[in-house]
Amino acid sequence: MSNGDPAQRPINGERRAAARDKARQLREAHRKQERRRRAAIRSTIITLVVAAAAIVAVVIVSSIHEPSRGPANMASDGILIGKGMKVDRTSAAAADAKPVANKPDSSGQTVSIVTYVDYLCPYCGDFERTNADQIGKLVDSGAATIEIHPIPLLASHSNGTKYSLRADNAVACVANYDPNSFWALNKALFENQPQENTAGLTDQQLKNLVKQSGAKNYDSIAKCIDDGRYEQWAQNALDRTLTGPIPNSSVKQLKGTPLVLVNGKQYGGSLTDADEFRGFIVKAQADTYSTPTPTPTPTATSTK
Structure with missing residues (x-):
């Protein structure tokens, strides 16, 4: 049997060597490609792990943020306005902090008027519109102080907009940034009071009233309103009044608005009669500070 042309054997050998070399190159290329693929996978995994860790860190940091705070100048949960319509300044406290009650005047020179009001409450509106002018004159002259506690009791009575809560947030923003315009805004809110069980004023309308009331730092107040910054504080203040007791009075807890106190005595008269x-x-001032006439002590009469 012929083994073929001997001249072809080297050629066939070269082809086999070339094929082996080609196969080796392909295997090497495959190994390099596999190494690159694995490196890419490891890099992707590392990136994902780092990203996940960053997200977890953000969540943790966000969950450990500083507790929300209440507005400045309302440490009692109300704002105290005195002579010249100037506000008694206090520092801000945590939204859930126990309120610090104001001390009534013990000299007998100043009447203490305290109101707990809801800006959607129609009865509050009746009282405020009837008595705002005479209260303002007494306070401006120094004959009285007025301490106003905004209470979002009717937050669920505004077609889902939580108007009472938003209005309380607005006045708290003013108390924080320009407290001496609080009285003007309080009055404006009752003069423009929406009806109960309506959507109430929008945030923009609230900001318009802030501007019309002459408040300074308007941009800061407007942002505060948009943020709803003091809504949690307002809700906490409501909870505290519902739990009671009401400071400087014999009232155990808030049962409705308006609650009006004069020298700690609850007013139960007409809400639309300024004279009453x-x-x-x-009468409250006389009862609080009148000095009873001492009863003479009988002396023995000598029979001598």
Whole structure:
């Protein structure tokens, strides 16, 4: 049997060597490609792990943020306005902090008027519109102080907009940034009071009233309103009044608005009769500071 042309054997050998070399190159290329693929997978995994860790860190940091705070100048959960319509300044406290009650005047020179009001409450509106002018004059002259506690009791009575809560947030923003315009805004809110069980004023309308009330630092106040910054504080303040007791009075807890106190005595008269409320102020002041006439001590009569 012929083994073929001997001249072809080297050629066939070269082809086999070339094939082996080609196979080796392909295997090497495959190994390099596999190494690159694995490196890419490891890099992707590392990137994902780092990203996940960053997300977890953000969540943890966000969950350990500083507790929300209440507004400055409302440490009692109300704002105290005195002579010249100037506000008694206090520092801000945590939204859930126990309120610090204001101390009534013990000299007998100043009447203490305290109101707990809801900006959607129609009865609050009746009282405020009837008595705001005479209260303002008494306070401006120094004959009285007014301490106003905004209470979002009717937050669920505004077609889902939580108007009472938003209005309380707005006045708290003003108390924080320009407290001396609080009285003007309080009055404006009742003069423009929406009806109960309506959507109430929008945040923009609230900001318009802030501007019309002459508040300074308007940009800061507007952002505060948009952020709803003091809504949690307002809700906490409501909870505290519902739990009670009401400071500087014999009232155990808030049962409705308006709650009006004069020298700690609860007013229960007409909400639309300014004369009746004025008479109550005079009587409360007399009852609080009148000095009883001492009863003479009988002396023995000599029979001698």
